[in-house]
Amino acid sequence: MSAPVFFTWCETSWIGAGIRDSTWLFPVIESLHLLGLAVIGGSVLMVNLSLLGLGLGPQSAAQVWRDTRPWFVGSLAVMLGSGLLLFTSEAEKLYYHEAFWVKMSALVLSLVFTATVQRRIALGDPDRIPPLRSRAVGLVSLLLWFVVGAGGRWIGFS
Amino acid sequence: MTAPIEFCHWLSGTPGSVAFHESIWVYPIVESIHVLTLCVFLGLTVMLDLRLLGAIMPATPVSQAIRRLLPWMIGGFWVMAASGALLFYADPVTNYFNIFFRLKLIFLVTAGLNAAVFHVMASRTIRQWDLDPRPPIRARLAGGLSLALWAAVVICGRMTAYRWFDGDLESLAR
Numbered sequence A: 001m002s003a004p005v006f007f008t009w010c011e012t013s014w015i016g017a018g019i020r021d022s023t024w025l026f027p028v029i030e031s032l033h034l035l036g037l038a039v040i041g042g043s044v045l046m047v048n049l050s051l052l053g054l055g056l057g058p059q060s061a062a063q064v065w066r067d068t069r070p071w072f073v074g075s076l077a078v079m080l081g082s083g084l085l086l087f088t089s090e091a092e093k094l095y096y097h098e099a100f101w102v103k104m105s106a107l108v109l110s111l112v113f114t115a116t117v118q119r120r121i122a123l124g125d126p127d128r129i130p131p132l133r134s135r136a137v138g139l140v141s142l143l144l145w146f147v148v149g150a151g152g153r154w155i156g157f158s
Numbered sequence B: 001m002t003a004p005i006e007f008c009h010w011l012s013g014t015p016g017s018v019a020f021h022e023s024i025w026v027y028p029i030v031e032s033i034h035v036l037t038l039c040v041f042l043g044l045t046v047m048l049d050l051r052l053l054g055a056i057m058p059a060t061p062v063s064q065a066i067r068r069l070l071p072w073m074i075g076g077f078w079v080m081a082a083s084g085a086l087l088f089y090a091d092p093v094t095n096y097f098n099i100f101f102r103l104k105l106i107f108l109v110t111a112g113l114n115a116a117v118f119h120v121m122a123s124r125t126i127r128q129w130d131l132d133p134r135p136p137i138r139a140r141l142a143g144g145l146s147l148a149l150w151a152a153v154v155i156c157g158r159m160t161a162y163r164w165f166d167g168d169l170e171s172l173a174r
Helices: A005-012 A014-021 A025-051 A058-089 A091-095 A098-123 A131-155 B004-013 B015-022 B026-052 B062-090 B092-096 B099-129 B137-160 B166-173
Strands: none
Touching: A005 A014, A005 A058, A005 A091, A014 A025, A014 A058, A025 A058, A025 A098, A025 A131, A025 B026, A025 B137, A058 A091, A058 A098, A058 A131, A058 B026, A098 A131, A131 B026, B004 B015, B004 B092, B015 B026, B015 B062, B026 B062, B026 B137, B062 B092, B062 B099, B099 B137, B099 B166
16 A cells, blocks of 8 residues: 555655655754654743642642743744645655654644643643642643654654 | 774673663653653753853843753653663673764863863852853853754764764774
């Protein structure tokens, strides 16, 4: 069975071929992806530590959420942009790679969870939200993002 | 005194190094730990540096951010250092001749010195600017320098996986 047209099209596009044929383009984009990881990892961790009652503490979750949003969104854009470029250079291979699908599923779940449940809890009144609930949300978020990161690393082992 | 290269040769011959190098699962797992702990150590370092630059958390006192985040950063640092040392141990000679590995160590030491200088400076003066949304120039300089140096460490770390110039360094050593 061959990969769907879209994946083949990505890989044979001039962008995909250009990255694949270049010696240094792939490593450079990978580095950018890693630098983005540090920033997105930091902002995700800041919010989740607060929700867990650690870091800057549960009282500051809403403040931390608001303060880190521009950095979260900005680094997410860098991650998606650099990730898409890396994807185009080996789209067909990724189609058959389990880790890629695990990562993408976890990414969608993480983003949905962040924009809905986590957002509501982080911005809610900390005195009215049971500590156990905000802790559970922090833990689930950390686990989901961990799968995204671990899946990403696993793509490299093939 | 043993030359570093002799030490690396000796280290690469030890049973642990050989087993680690040839392992199917242990090496990728240690490497994954090294990369993912980046989020803890470097992620929080970036947040603190941004605070020093006046770019984030304007209402949080700098001393509070340091006090609450430093334990996590230190913990993350030791996980990174230990897993990094293990990765070096798996292939000492190749790493020794890798130009990016050497550059990474230089940037790493420089970033450490920058942090040490900042802490000495901050411990004396932080009371005067703890609440400033935008700290004074020396603190901003330390934050900016830290961001640049750690970015260089990450880039060199990533490039260490590619062995583009190893032959050049090896022939120089002869």
